[in-house]
Amino acid sequence: MSKVLYAAGTAEHIKNFHLPYIERLRKEGHEVVTMAKGDGVDIEVPFVKKMFSIKNLFLVLKVRKIMIREGFDTVILNTTLAAFIIRLALPRKKTTKVINFVHGYMFEPEPVGLKEKIFLFCEKLLSSKTDHIIVMNSDDYFIAKRYRLCLGEVRMTRGMGAKISDKPQILAESVFDLKQGIGKYVLCFVGELSELKNQKMLISAMPGIKAHIPNAVLWLVGDGKERRRLELYVRELNLSDSVLFMGKQNNPCDLIRACDIYLSASKKEGMPFNIIEALGCKKTVIASSVKGHKDIIEHGKSGFLFKKDNVGQLVDLIKLIYCGELTIDKGEAFSRYKDFSFDTVFDKTYNTVKELIEA
CATH class of the missing domain: 3.40.50.2000 (Glycogen Phosphorylase B;)
Structure with missing residues (x-):
């Protein structure tokens, strides 16, 4: 089985949305390493929320060293910040498969204003380092296809699956x-x-x-x-x-x-x-x-x-x-x-991830 990097901007994001998927991948034999800012991940990287911060640019060098050292077969990216820095850190002639799990592009199908245009430019710039994309809504599917933001497939899912507590904590x-x-x-x-x-x-x-x-x-x-x-x-x-x-x-x-x-x-x-x-x-x-x-x-x-x-x-x-x-x-x-509940979407979303890893 393959060695997979599962990355996000924060450890909280991984904890809230991705642990069942990581656990299933590990159960099926994949070696999964988590990367994010915060406690509880395998590799802690202090991403700064302001994407174009000087500190983040220095992190590119740190992440590149990690990628070379670990030799991941597949990278699964979550959140705009982590996806940007990690793809930027990958060498131009990469051997690692990159799957970008888009939780919402920061721009519209027709970008409005300079900020949205910059985000689109960054995605276009890094499209050659993106093998596959998984999106969660129809507009983002249209964006990924229209602007050709990856080399391979664009897959549509209904997200990671939501859960509501059956037992209220407030009387x-x-x-x-x-x-x-x-x-x-x-x-x-x-x-x-x-x-x-x-x-x-x-x-x-x-x-x-x-x-x-x-x-x-x-x-x-x-x-x-x-x-x-x-x-x-x-x-x-x-x-x-x-x-x-x-x-x-x-x-x-x-x-x-x-x-x-x-x-x-x-x-x-x-x-x-x-x-x-x-x-x-x-x-x-x-x-x-x-x-x-x-x-x-x-x-x-x-x-x-x-x-x-x-x-x-x-x-x-x-x-x-x-x-x-x-x-x-x-x-x-x-x-x-x-x-859109977890019980409904988990198998389909997991199988989408698994198929792209093994493709």
């Missing part, structure tokens, strides 16, 4: 008390506090929402570098009692279960686990009509979509749902969750 009484104490109509979003996740847009919608639903509150679950700016923005709008920063939660599904509507204003996604989990909790979901979301949400059936950054459209949807004029079939929502 139902505690959730009830929390909701009664801060407001009865709860809107919720789970994700890193970042420009990409676009929590600022959700905050900017709150004055319009509260004009129709005075007791509405927004729970922002997660943490990130944008937290301070978002907190200041909340104060500027005098919304401190209506927008609550819940921090990072070990089991965010507890809070999703407690909300009335689940929201996402993300600018782009790969395979948004938070949306899938909300569907699994049988919640009404309203999400921006962007790549990733569009593959999961069928407008009017499993949830609702609004045009990216259109605050008025989002407010109108929330108002209509609150008044009972718009509803979804909760069974349809849960059925959509099952389509």
Whole structure:
């Protein structure tokens, strides 16, 4: 069997999404070595989140030495940062097979702005070092094929598979008390506090929402570098009692279960686990009509979509749902969750990885 490098930007990413796949590969005889930033991996590499940081450029040399020393047969790449640095580190005449597991390209099919164009340029530059690509949504499949971002196959999957906890860690009484104490109509979003996740847009919608639903509150679950700016923005709008920063939660599904509507204003996604989990909790979901979301949400059936950054459209949807004029079939929502659940997708995704390793 082959020697496989399984790499990602952070150890947390590997822990959250890839351990069952790594365990299966090892069980079937492959030697799998993990690489990421953080504890719990075989090779720790201190990737810096800012992709073009000088520190990352120095890491290219370190990674190249590791690749030469270890002699991997196959490299499975996850996350934009790790995929960029590791492919850059590979020699031009490589013997290692490279599989890029794309969790969401950082650009649209028609790149908008300099930043997206740079990301596309980098993928084109490294396409000669990419043997195969695995994507998780139809837009990324189109991108990979259109721009010929690999030498071999582009495979479509439904991601790594989402799981929701069957055993809430917060007692139902505690959730009830929390909701009664801060407001009865709860809107919720789970994700890193970042420009990409676009929590600022959700905050900017709150004055319009509260004009129709005075007791509405927004729970922002997660943490990130944008937290301070978002907190200041909340104060500027005098919304401190209506927008609550819940921090990072070990089991965010507890809070999703407690909300009335689940929201996402993300600018782009790969395979948004938070949306899938909300569907699994049988919640009404309203999400921006962007790549990733569009593959999961069928407008009017499993949830609702609004045009990216259109605050008025989002407010109108929330108002209509609150008044009972718009509803979804909760069974349809849960059925959509099952389509993307771990139990449904694991074998297919694993077999895709295995076939490309052994091709």
